Amino acid sequence: MRTILAVDDNPTFLIAYRVMVPKDSYQLATESPTRALGIISANSRLDLLITDLGIPELIEAANKDPDLKIILATFQPQHIVDVTLKELNCQKVRAAYLQKPFEKDELLDCVRKLIGE
Numbered sequence: 625m626r627t628i629l630a631v632d633d634n635p636t637f638l639i640a641y642r643v644m645v646p647k648d649s650y651q652l653a654t655e656s657p658t659r660a661l662g663i664i665s666a667n668s669r670l671d672l673l674i675t676d677l678g679i680p681e682l683i684e685a686a687n688k689d690p691d692l693k694i695i696l697a698t699f700q701p702q703h704i705v706d707v708t709l710k711e712l713n714c715q716k717v718r719a720a721y722l723q724k725p726f727e728k729d730e731l732l733d734c735v736r737k738l739i740g741e
Contacts, residue, residue, distance in 0.1 A: 626739050627651045630674040631660040644728040671739045693738035697722040
């Protein structure tokens with residue numbers, strides 16, 4: 625089973641991830657940004673990180689693991705995401721953009737695109 629870590633400083637989005645991600649398909653953990661940094665640094669078994677663009681330290685930490693895929697869920701427009709990925713030296717092939725607010729199907733399409741079912 626694929627492992628996903630969803631991180632957001634807004635508890636509403638953490639609840640949304642828990643509701644939207646099917647438990648029979650993925651193992652999901654939701655965390656605050658502070659706790660997530662330690663998890664990413666210590667855990668090489670994560671398949672996917674879902675995080676807000678406003679938490680660049682998580683993107684930098686995730687970028688150290690070339691196998692870890694990233695979904696950037698943000699209110700920012702696509703061109704801002706592209707600039708940020710370039711600044712953080714994160715390859716777009718490992719990352720997907722998800723515009724907040726999002727629907728369940730949009731989230732799951734991004735997840736499947738990056739890590740399958």
